[in-house]
Amino acid sequence: MSASVLTEELGPRGRARVRYATIAASIVLAAFVGMILYRLYAEGQFAPRLWSQFVDFDAGWPSFLVAGLWDTLRAAVAVMVLASIIGLFLALVRLSPSRPFRFLAGLVIDVFRGPPVLLFIYFSFFALPQLLPAGLGNTISRNALYALIIGLTLYHMAVLAEVFRAGILSLDRGQREAALGVGMTEGKAMRLVILPQALRRMIPTIVAQLATITKDTSLGFIIGLSSDLTGRGRAFAQGSPINDLQTWVGVGVLYFIIIWGLSRLARRLEVVQRAKLGAGAIDVAGEADLGALAEAAEEDVARAAQGDATKG
């Protein structure tokens, strides 16, 4: 029996009540799902010809969508790499001894973390071409993928800067002091002692952020990107018969597999990390998925601690 804070070990009466509740809840849930399914059936949404495209290998539709997933992942990884490099730089400046630089980096991080990521994608697609020299500007306005990658990078570099900063600060002060004590310079201590340890600690958070970035690449749809999974969904839905619902269910399934897999992996890594190092997950304000990872880790540790308490 799960040790919940709300309920203690159930007696015979409690167990009977749970049985009744199980039956009642099953009926209500089944009725709800049944009602939706019946609605869809009545609208003819289960007609086989609407679903057959997913397995129509001759027309190449299945590989068409899966190739979109590949493009989605490539865009996400590109953003991850670019945003990590700039983010790490921002974090280091933010932690540097120079006050004006520190302030400047802090300002950049806060400003770029404020507005929604979609505003940055719009900015890259519509405003950057006006600000950049014509050649470069035209490349961006003609190529939604570039605008998407730039927009996502602008936002996520700031988020990752906060992640890196928190990761570096989470390290014991003694590490830096010991490195300085054996005669290393500040830079050397950072490069050889602090960063290697801090980066390892951040791996779960970075994987969780990759899941979020993967979600965000779908926003390329809004500026007309057609090669990623969401963009290809639009093309997939334009056939006759009208299969919008089926298309987006299929697209959703593909997204779910990837994002669920990544968040699962992040959670697993976090638990291992916690057991080894005892350090907490990094939670950045306003980032729902990082918050969720931090909460999950918190809970796993609390559960482990309670397990120990009952054992002892």
Next chain:
Amino acid sequence: MALFELASDNADLLVALTLETLRLAVLSYALAFVIGVVIAGMRLSPVPVLQRAGSLYTSFYRNLPLLVLAILFWVGGGRAGWPFGRTDTVILVLGMYTGAYIAEALRSGVNAVPLGQAEAARAIGLGFTGVVGRVVLPQAIRTVVPPLGNLWIANLKNTSVFLVIGINELTRGARNIGQANADFPSAFLVIGFIYIVLVYGSAQLFKLIERRVEIAR
């Protein structure tokens, strides 16, 4: 300067857009909170079916891009008798999405209360409502304020995604104003500034609440 001119020329529009974004954010967050409480309750209940259904719900909404959810319900659902209008769709879809995150935050807030607290409460003779209402929830609420604040901010920003179904809010407005004045950079700067004020204003507000409910432990 073009920037200030653009802002003052479009002052009324900017106010209207800000109010629209705030309205959608408040209404969807209110719904999300209700959904969050229900789903968290299901996941914390001793009834296995409800636990399973609750975790299915959260993993469905947390592992799909919000944009895909919006299209799935508005376009896909639209082909199959989705009965809601534009604004209602935003509130519903965003509410269900943020609700999944709120459920997780509430659940982990309750689980963060040490088991001994509930055991002690039961030992001095409090019934279920006493244990939950007087011992567990008062402590859980305090740990849950910061994550709820973060989710409010995330929810506020996520309203922008719904321009895809034709909602005219701040981000969409930035594009329209930029187009109308042939000056995208200024338009995005102005709207970006409004978002920053909203986001950091909210953050301050939640810090205030956090300090209000804080107790020495």
